[in-house]
Amino acid sequence: GQQVMQIPQYQHVQEGEDFTTYCNSSTTLSNIQWYKQRPGGHPVFLIQLVKSGEVKKQKRLTFQFGEAKKNSSLHITATQTTDVGTYFCLSGNTGKLIFGQGTTLQVKP
Amino acid sequence: ETGVTQSPTHLIKTRGQQVTLRCSSQSGHNTVSWYQQALGQGPQFIFQYYREEENGRGNFPPRFSGLQFPNYSSELNVNALELDDSALYLCASTWPTTDTQYFGPGTRLTVL
Numbered sequence: 001g002q003q004v005m006q007i008p009q010y011q012h013v014q015e016g017e018d019f020t021t022y023c024n025s026s027t028t029l030s031n032i033q034w035y036k037q038r039p040g041g042h043p044v045f046l047i048q049l050v051k052s053g054e055v056k057k058q059k060r061l062t063f064q065f066g067e068a069k070k071n072s073s074l075h076i077t078a079t080q081t082t083d084v085g086t087y088f089c090l091s092g093n094t095g096k097l098i099f100g101q102g103t104t105l106q107v108k109p
Numbered sequence: 110e111t112g113v114t115q116s117p118t119h120l121i122k123t124r125g126q127q128v129t130l131r132c133s134s135q136s137g138h139n140t141v142s143w144y145q146q147a148l149g150q151g152p153q154f155i156f157q158y159y160r161e162e163e164n165g166r167g168n169f170p171p172r173f174s175g176l177q178f179p180n181y182s183s184e185l186n187v188n189a190l191e192l193d194d195s196a197l198y199l200c201a202s203t204w205p206t207t208d209t210q211y212f213g214p215g216t217r218l219t220v221l
Contacts, residue, residue, distance in 0.1 A: 006151075042214050045211065088151055
């Protein structure tokens with residue numbers, strides 16, 4: 001069945017450094033979504049990518065969907081302490097949704 | 110705020126017992142999904158309901174069951190609780206024709 005691998009599992013960065021998390025699928029994805037979960041909180045929707053090669057930006061966050069629609073990345077430029085949390089990708093079709101394992105970001109001030 | 114609420118916030122049960130968790134969807138959302146999130150893990154898809162019918166299911170045994178009501182609120186029922194069922198249970202509602210998940214705050218279930 002469909003699997004989504006997300007790496008790295010953890011990343012510790014100094015405030016101001018960049019951060020990237022990657023999701024890779026064994027099968028072609030119809031779309032991919034990204035969520036952020038703060039410690040003790042619930043996942044919050046960030047963005048959805050649908051088109052092959054799509055790139056979307058939200059302030060310091062850049063989201064990419066691979067040309068083959070089998071991988072995606074989230075890049076944060078110049079991290080801030082408010083970026084702390086776990087970032088998840090979500091893929092799948094209606095009725096069968098799969099989260100990546102998540103990348104937990106720690107930012108040292 | 111997503112407008113999705115869950116109750117109770119926390120719950121402690123013993124092995125073998127049964128539990129019912131509740132979710133109230135955001136107005137207009139006709140699809141609800143339930144997830145189990147163990148500590149330090151990503152949410153695992155349990156099942157999804159659309160217009161009161163089960164619309165898909167993850168790799169969870171039949172003792173995990175659900176209901177969706179005409180007002181689109183829903184329940185997750187777990188029978189014969191096991192220690193490994195201890196987790197955060199999240200529900201998420203969705204607008205028609207989209208996949209964006211609007212999550213509730215979750216119910217923390219502890220099985221002793």
